[in-house]
Structures are given as structure tokens and as C-alpha cells.
Amino acid sequence: MAVQRIADPASENSRERKNGKRSSVTLKDVAAAAGTSVSTVSLVMNHKPGARIGKDARARVLKAIDELGYRPNTLAQGLARGRSNFIGLVADSIATTPFAGQIIHGAQEEAWKRGYVLLIANTEGDRDLERRAIEEFMEHNVSGVIYSTWYHHEITMPPELTQVTTVLVNCSDPNSEVTAVVPDEFRGGKAAAQMLIDAGHRRIAFVNSTSISPARTGRRAGYLAALEEAGIPADESLMFDTMPYQEGGMRIAEQVVQTGATGVCCHNDRVAMGLYDALRDRGLRIPDDLSVVGFDNQEVIAAHMSPPLSTVQLPHYELGVVGVKMLLEDVESPDRAGFSRTIRIDCPPVMRDSIRRL
Amino acid sequence: MAVQRIADPASENSRERKNGKRSSVTLKDVAAAAGTSVSTVSLVMNHKPGARIGKDARARVLKAIDELGYRPNTLAQGLARGRSNFIGLVADSIATTPFAGQIIHGAQEEAWKRGYVLLIANTEGDRDLERRAIEEFMEHNVSGVIYSTWYHHEITMPPELTQVTTVLVNCSDPNSEVTAVVPDEFRGGKAAAQMLIDAGHRRIAFVNSTSISPARTGRRAGYLAALEEAGIPADESLMFDTMPYQEGGMRIAEQVVQTGATGVCCHNDRVAMGLYDALRDRGLRIPDDLSVVGFDNQEVIAAHMSPPLSTVQLPHYELGVVGVKMLLEDVESPDRAGFSRTIRIDCPPVMRDSIRRL
DNA sequence: TTGAAAGCGCTAACAC
DNA sequence: GTGTTAGCGCTTTCAA
Numbered sequence: 001m002a003v004q005r006i007a008d009p010a011s012e013n014s015r016e017r018k019n020g021k022r023s024s025v026t027l028k029d030v031a032a033a034a035g036t037s038v039s040t041v042s043l044v045m046n047h048k049p050g051a052r053i054g055k056d057a058r059a060r061v062l063k064a065i066d067e068l069g070y071r072p073n074t075l076a077q078g079l080a081r082g083r084s085n086f087i088g089l090v091a092d093s094i095a096t097t098p099f100a101g102q103i104i105h106g107a108q109e110e111a112w113k114r115g116y117v118l119l120i121a122n123t124e125g126d127r128d129l130e131r132r133a134i135e136e137f138m139e140h141n142v143s144g145v146i147y148s149t150w151y152h153h154e155i156t157m158p159p160e161l162t163q164v165t166t167v168l169v170n171c172s173d174p175n176s177e178v179t180a181v182v183p184d185e186f187r188g189g190k191a192a193a194q195m196l197i198d199a200g201h202r203r204i205a206f207v208n209s210t211s212i213s214p215a216r217t218g219r220r221a222g223y224l225a226a227l228e229e230a231g232i233p234a235d236e237s238l239m240f241d242t243m244p245y246q247e248g249g250m251r252i253a254e255q256v257v258q259t260g261a262t263g264v265c266c267h268n269d270r271v272a273m274g275l276y277d278a279l280r281d282r283g284l285r286i287p288d289d290l291s292v293v294g295f296d297n298q299e300v301i302a303a304h305m306s307p308p309l310s311t312v313q314l315p316h317y318e319l320g321v322v323g324v325k326m327l328l329e330d331v332e333s334p335d336r337a338g339f340s341r342t343i344r345i346d347c348p349p350v351m352r353d354s355i356r357r358l
Numbered sequence: 359m360a361v362q363r364i365a366d367p368a369s370e371n372s373r374e375r376k377n378g379k380r381s382s383v384t385l386k387d388v389a390a391a392a393g394t395s396v397s398t399v400s401l402v403m404n405h406k407p408g409a410r411i412g413k414d415a416r417a418r419v420l421k422a423i424d425e426l427g428y429r430p431n432t433l434a435q436g437l438a439r440g441r442s443n444f445i446g447l448v449a450d451s452i453a454t455t456p457f458a459g460q461i462i463h464g465a466q467e468e469a470w471k472r473g474y475v476l477l478i479a480n481t482e483g484d485r486d487l488e489r490r491a492i493e494e495f496m497e498h499n500v501s502g503v504i505y506s507t508w509y510h511h512e513i514t515m516p517p518e519l520t521q522v523t524t525v526l527v528n529c530s531d532p533n534s535e536v537t538a539v540v541p542d543e544f545r546g547g548k549a550a551a552q553m554l555i556d557a558g559h560r561r562i563a564f565v566n567s568t569s570i571s572p573a574r575t576g577r578r579a580g581y582l583a584a585l586e587e588a589g590i591p592a593d594e595s596l597m598f599d600t601m602p603y604q605e606g607g608m609r610i611a612e613q614v615v616q617t618g619a620t621g622v623c624c625h626n627d628r629v630a631m632g633l634y635d636a637l638r639d640r641g642l643r644i645p646d647d648l649s650v651v652g653f654d655n656q657e658v659i660a661a662h663m664s665p666p667l668s669t670v671q672l673p674h675y676e677l678g679v680v681g682v683k684m685l686l687e688d689v690e691s692p693d694r695a696g697f698s699r700t701i702r703i704d705c706p707p708v709m710r711d712s713i714r715r716l
Numbered sequence: 717t718t719g720a721a722a723g724c725g726c727t728a729a730c731a732c
Numbered sequence: 733g734t735g736t737t738a739g740c741g742c743t744t745t746c747a748a
Binding site (some may be wrong): 071072073074075076078079084094097098100101104105108109112117118119120121122133135136138139140141245246247250270273274277280281298299300301304305306 | 429430431433434436437442452455456458459462463466467470475476477478479480491493494496497498499603604605608628631632635638639656657658659662663664
Binding site (some may be wrong): 382386439440 | 742
């Protein structure tokens with residue numbers, strides 16, 4: 001009889017709809033099934049430390065949760081608790097370089113580990129998009145936001161960020177008090193030169209970038225410091241500037257060779273690549289004729305050059321990790337708020353085969 | 359007098375606390391300020407089509423919203439509406455390659471454009487992490503999830519995904535009915551060979567990968583198809599397999615040269631890089647002695663090789679865009695649900711200087 | 717055209 | 733120990 005198709009509304013689980021997926025079981029359902037109140041269920045769900053729950057009640061609740069396949073609704077939790085477990089990450093470029101990906105990766109893992117989830121926004125540096133992203137984040141009640149850039153430089157923070165706990169990653173704002181996490185360019189530059197010095201080199205060229213940046217200044221200072229510590233006098237004629245790409249490396253090669261240097265530190269791996277090519281074209285061998293050190297440890301490239309390139313690693317992953325660590329520190333202990341600081345993350349040397357022992 | 363410090367609780371905006379940030383203005387506040395009810399405010403906020411609001415009331419509301427700097431609380435909206443504007447993206451590797459970043463980028467932009475925000479999770483292929491990520495997503499009431507891999511291959515979908523609308527990106531599951539978005543390897547391979555053919559080459563080698571994958575099979579088939587269309591007989595002696603890295607390219611170089619081919623299609627840009635190096639070492643010139651075509655259009659590399667490499671682009675960005683497009687299509691028109699399909703995204707050729715016109 | 721009120725699923729007093 | 737209940741901020745009937 002057709003009438004049978006008219007199901008009893010009470011017996012039909014009214015939650016089974018919603019896009020045909022995700023039939024949501026609620027706290028109330030669990031409570032009913034376990035024969036307890038919702039608060040009891042809530043209590044056992046949240047492992048409240050002080051909360052004493054009867055061994056028996058807890059067991060029933062757990063059983064019900066399991067049987068019903070209950071999953072808490074974080075939106076409701078957030079609403080009730082007045083806070084969410086979101087962290088927003090705005091990146092100025094997640095695709096044009098492999099770097100940003102590492103930052104995101106690190107941030108995501110650390111956030112996850114701490115029970116937070118990462119919301120991401122890509123702005124391509126567009127100020128307006130940035131503003132909208134931040135607003136969107138705030139609408140989502142993020143606990144804080146990470147503002148990151150793909151290359152280390154100074155920025156001026158979007159004004160919207162003052163309304164929310166923020167940490168800067170791979171950039172810093174000289175006019176602001178936020179905490180920033182950046183690579184330690186100085187120690188990185190020093191490590192680069194040190195690899196060559198340790199291998200016995202004394203005449204070490206330095207091919208820097210033409211564009212002004214903390215990387216340019218910091219690495220150069222590090223290089224000079226390493227020389228000084230080794231008692232090697234600095235020699236301006238060994239220091240060059242070039243475009244920080246393969247082309248730059250190719251163009252500067254001749255001059256570097258002319259100096260008679262036995263080793264060279266490059267501003268980055270790409271410059272080193274250009275140098276490799278130029279040297280090859282001249283029939284020169286690496287590391288026999290010239291030892292080369294890069295910077296960045298750019299994945300996919302450095303390890304697979306011929307010979308594999310010794311370089312210094314830019315700690316993007318770490319940057320992301322430490323970024324959320326600092327952020328959560330600020331978020332979870334509000335007393336720290338406003339306490340500014342700049343964290344410098346070490347850039348470890350990566351020894352491969354482009355350095356010849358003298 | 360000290361007593362003055364005891365502020366009148368009523369006059370002190372009780373929302374000003376919350377971590378010292380983000381003083382949230384609520385709908386109710388706006389309603390009060392505008393002298394209307396919350397429902398009226400809600401109505402104007404949502405530009406409800408049918409809802410007729412007095413010109414006057416609307417103006418007052420808008421004014422209040424503006425003055426108070428009101429922003430809706432999406433958690434509350436989500437709760438009330440029974441759905442969120444989240445899309446979850448699980449990636450098996452966001453950092454180890456530049457590729458995943460592009461997918462995320464595309465997905466993020468498209469999601470954003472449609473009013474959704476992207477939640478991301480990185481799993482490094484760990485099945486357990488994957489499960490937890492998906493559960494976390496579901497707890498956050500995501501509207502759907504994108505499951506993506508960094509290289510195109512066949513997978514078996516995590517079972518948890520059956521509970522939520524899903525689309526696969528850069529992978530496909532032969533045993534499942536979900537919609538998948540993948541690169542069109544066949545047309546890509548064809549485009550690669552076509553570049554050489556168009557430049558007048560007839561003896562074209564093909565250096566494929568040793569590892570089985572849709573890329574390997576598809577590109578080869580495309581290469582053969584292009585030859586056939588051009589009336590060039592396939593020649594097994596021109597086809598090689600090698601490791602899909604720089605090393606592979608270096609090792610195979612000699613054999614390729616021996617064939618007397620005037621052009622060669624490489625499985626990917628990295629193989630092409632290896633070939634470049636090996637050729638340089640032999641004193642051979644590209645493209646004069648050999649024309650080379652890569653695959654992937656790997657950023658940072660291809661355009662800056664010397665000479666810049668002609669290649670075929672892997673459409674990761676597009677993959678991400680189309681992925682969320684398809685997802686939202688499924689989500690927003692539930693009638694489509696269960697309708698399986700595989701979308702192949704074109705891989706456009708990118709002409710640069712590694713091909714010599716004959 | 718507008719307002720009142722009943723939830724959405726959960727948390728956190730507070731009472732028993 | 734466990735249950736009751738009042739919200740969290742918003743949407744959405746349903747009346748007025």
C-alpha cells in the first residue's frame with residue numbers, strides 16, 4: 001500500500017539529508033543513546049581534567065560515541081567556547097616559488113600537532129586581497145594569523161593585522177612591534193664561507209645579489225666574519241654583485257675565474273647554476289678548477305646538479321613551524337601579547353661535492 | 359578615589375576582552391544601534407532577493423554596520439545554516455616539490471572567488487594522517503574535499519572520503535566513482551613531439567621514464583600519435599627509458615647522440631637538464647647539435663636554462679582551479695552527486711630556445 | 717515591511 | 733557524579 005511510504009517522521013532520522021552526505025550525530029543523540037545528559041557526554045569528550053565521571057557512565061558514553069560514529073561539530077564548539085582552532089596564514093606567493101610551500105608545510109604540521117587547523121590565503125602581494133583575506137580570517141574567528149613572504153625582506157604590515165594576534169614569517173616590519181621569525185642570514189653567510197675555509201681555501205670569491213635585501217647584507221657580513229675569524233684579509237676585488245638568477249651566474253663567471261679564486265660563494269643556488277654552465281662552456285671543472293657554494297638548498301636542483309652542489313639551507317620549513325609556535329605562545333598566554341621579538345632561524349650548511357679539499 | 363576604578367559593568371563593553379583583540383560586534387548590537395530587530399539586520403546583510411526591507415530601515419542598518427565595524431561571525435552562520443564555506447584540501451606533499459604549491463594556489467584562488475575558504479592538510483602520503491585530516495575536515499563541516507597528489511598516478515581513495523563530496527586532483531581511483539581532474543598526458547606528449555616536428559625534425563628520440571605511470575604511458579602514446587600524423591614511422595631504436603632525474607638524462611645522453619636524432623623529447627625537465635649537462639661536457643651545443651624538449655615547465659628552471667628550454671607545461675594551477683570548480687558543482691547541485699567523470703586538462707607547449715629550425 | 721522566537725550543536729555554570 | 737539550563741551569534745519560519 002502506498003501509504004506505507006509515508007514514513008513516521010519520528011522514526012526517520014531527520015539528519016540523514018544534508019547533501020546526501022555526512023549524517024550528523026549530535027551530542028544529544030549520544031546522550032540519549034548512553035542514557036546520560038549532554039553535559040556528561042561533553043565532559044567525557046573533552047577529557048576535562050577535574051571532571052569526575054562515573055566509570056560506568058563514561059563507558060556507556062564512549063560506547064555510544066563509537067557506535068553512533070559521533071564527531072563533534074567544531075563550528076558549534078567554537079561558537080560556544082568563543083574561540084576557534086583556526087590559524088590563518090597569508091602568503092604573498094605560494095606558487096611562484098617552491099619556498100612558500102615549505103613555510104606552509106611547516107606551519108601546517110605544527111598547527112595540526114597543536115590541534116589547530118590552517119586556513120590559507122594567497123595574495124600575490126595585492127594589498128586589497130590581503131585586506132580581504134585578513135577580514136575573512138577574522139570573520140572565521142582565527143586565533144591568530146601568520147603573515148609570510150616568499151623571500152626575506154622588510155615590509156610594512158597591513159594595518160588590519162593590528163586587530164589580531166600576528167606573527168611575521170620570513171619578513172619583518174621595522175615600524176611594528178610584532179614578533180617576527182626570519183632566517184639568520186649572517187650565520188648562513190658565515191657557514192657558506194666556512195665550508196670553503198674548512199676545506200683549505202683562502203682565496204674565496206663572493207658573488208652577491210644586486211638587489212638590496214637582508215639576505216644580501218647579512219650573507220656578506222657573514223662571509224666577511226668567517227674570513228676574519230680565519231685570519232684571511234677581506235679583498236674587495238673578490239666580491240661581485242650580479243642578478244640573482246642563472247643569467248647572473250653565467251655573466252659573472254669570467255670575472256670570478258680571472259681573480260684566481262679557488263672557491264666562490266654564490267648568493268643563491270641559481271647563481272651557482274649559471275656559474276656551473278658558464279664554467280662547463282669554458283671547459284672548466286667543478287670542483288677541480290673552482291669550488292662552488294650556493295645558498296638556499298633549492299629542492300630538486302641543488303642535490304641533482306653535476307656535481308651536487310654544496311650549499312646552505314634556507315630553513316623555510318622551520319620558519320613555518322616556529323612561526324606558529326610563537327603565534328600560539330602569544331595566543332595561549334595573552335600576558336605575552338605585545339612582547340615583541342625577532343627570532344632568527346639557523347641556516348645549516350649542506351655539504352655535497354662541489355668543494356675540493358685543498 | 360579607588361572606587362572609581364570599579365567600572366559600571368553595563369557601560370563597559372563586555373566584548374572588549376577576548377585576548378585583548380577583536381572586539382566583536384554582534385548582530386544584536388547592530389540591531390540596537392539601528393533601532394531594528396536582528397532579523398532585519400540579518401536580512402539586509404544577506405541581500406536576500408525576495409526580502410523587502412524599508413528603504414529607510416535598510417539605510418539605518420547599513421549605517422550602523424559601518425559605524426560599528428560589524429563583521430558577521432561565520433562560525434555562527436555556519437551553525438545556523440547547517441553548512442560552512444570550507445573546502446578541505448588534502449595534499450600528499452606540499453613541500454617536497456613545487457608542484458603541489460601550484461595546485462593549492464589554483465584551488466585557493468578559485469575557492470576564494472566563490473566565497474569559500476581553503477583548509478589544508480599535508481599528509482606526506484601517511485594513511486593514518488590522511489584519515490585524521492579527513493575526519494578533522496568533517497568535524498569542521500567542510501562542504502567538500504579535494505584530494506590531491508603531487509604527481510599524476512592512480513590511487514585508492516581513503517575510505518573516509520565516501521562520507522563527503524570529493525574530487526580527486528592529479529590522481530584517479532580506478533575503483534571509485536568520484537570525479538577526477540588530471541593532466542592530459544596524451545595531448546601533452548603529442549604537443550612535445552609536435553614542436554619538434556613543426557620545426558622540421560623527422561628523427562626524434564624519446565627519453566621516457568623508467569617508472570610506470572600515466573605520464574609515461576600517455577606521453578609516449580602522444581609522441582607516437584604525433585609522429586604518425588606527420589607520417590614519420592615509429593622507430594623503437596629512438597626510444598629510451600631512464601630515471602626521471604638529472605642523472606637519468608646524463609646517463610642516456612650518449613645513446614641519444616648515437617642515434618643521430620636531431621631532436622629529443624624528454625620525460626621531464628629534469629631529464630632535459632641532465633642531457634644539457636652531458637651534452638655540454640661533450641662539447642655539443644643545444645640546439646645546434648641537438649634540439650631538446652622537456653616536460654613540466656618546472657618553474658625556476660626551464661626558463662633559465664641555457665638555452666631556455668622548450669617544454670610542455672603541467673597545468674597544476676589549472677588542476678586546482680578546475681578541481682574546486684567541479685567540487686562546488688557537485689556540492690551546490692546535489693543532483694549531480696555520484697555522477698562520475700574524469701576531466702583532462704590540457705598541457706600547453708611552451709616554446710623557448712632549445713629547438714633549432716631545420 | 718518588520719519583529720518575535722525557535723533553534724543550529726555545544727559549553728559551562730550551577731544545581732541536585 | 734550527573735543533569736538542567738542558559739547562552740554563543742546567526743538564520744529562518746511565522747505572525748503581526
